[in-house]
Amino acid sequence: MRTYVALLYSIVLGEGRRVVMSDLKAMAERIGLKNVRTLVATGNLVFEARTAKISDLEHRLEKAFEETFGRHVDIIVRGAEDWLKLAAGNPFPDDSADAADQVAVRVMRRPAPVEAAAALHAYAAEDEKVLLVDGDIWVVFSRERPSSRLLTAASHKRMGIGTSRNWNTVRRLAEMVGSRQ
Template sequence: MARHVALLYSVVLGPGRRLRMGDLRAMAEGLGFARVRSLVATGNLVFDAPAADPRLLEQRLETAFAARFGRHVDIILRDSSRWGRLMAGNPFPEASLLAPDRVAVRVMRAPAGAGVLEALEPYRSADERMALVDGDLWVHFPHGQGGSRLAAAMKPRRAGGPGTFRNWNTVRGIGVMLEA
């Protein structure tokens, strides 16, 4: 068995409907995954499953999600060792200490290429910083993501494909769950 992290792109099922984490855990347990846990209501799962091609596990989760909740949601998977490398690769450690909710990583299904930084540059404000580390896109949003043109521009075609943002607080929280 290997420990995995599953990141949902969205926890909104439709107007006025949010995904309950207990329902998401039950879905994963129904697939035979063990030690299924979630981190608050952020669309993250940590679970144990037989070692397999991550894309196959993503497809199983996405198929089960669509069947149970009535809509497709992209789900990005990482095993525990890749999550550890993701955490260690944080290019903005000082900003993460000062304001961990202002540093985020767009965890990518497939590694984004260097061209993604060039494609997003016109949307970046002077004080926002971006870095590509192992194909995942890190951003320091010193004024938050809410009003950021850069955050709003991060659509899959411009940002290198399917991916989902998690702030440093969430990244660390998942790291703690992986160790337990």
């Protein structure tokens, strides 16, 4: 058995309807995943499964989600070792220590194209940072602006399938999988 992290792109089912984490956990258990745990109510799963291809796990989870909740949602899966590497590779440790909720990573299903990630710099405010690390896009969002142009610029259409998590979530998921290694 290996430990994995799964990130749901969205858990909003429609106006006023969100996925309840206990329902998500039950769905994952129904498809045979073991020791399923959730982290905060934003669609983060940690689970164990027999060694499998990541793409197969993603497909199983997406199919089960659609059957259970009636809506397709992209789900990104990473093995525990890869998640720990992602967390250890945070290129903004000082910013993360100062304001962990302002640092995020867009975890990609397939590595983001270098040119697409580089194009994000045009959308960054003066106090924002963008860096591509191992195919994922790390961002330090502005502390001065309540919204950032980077959020809309880093869309599926431009970057490919991915989902963002702030440093608090990345770190806590790393703690969860690290304790299972």
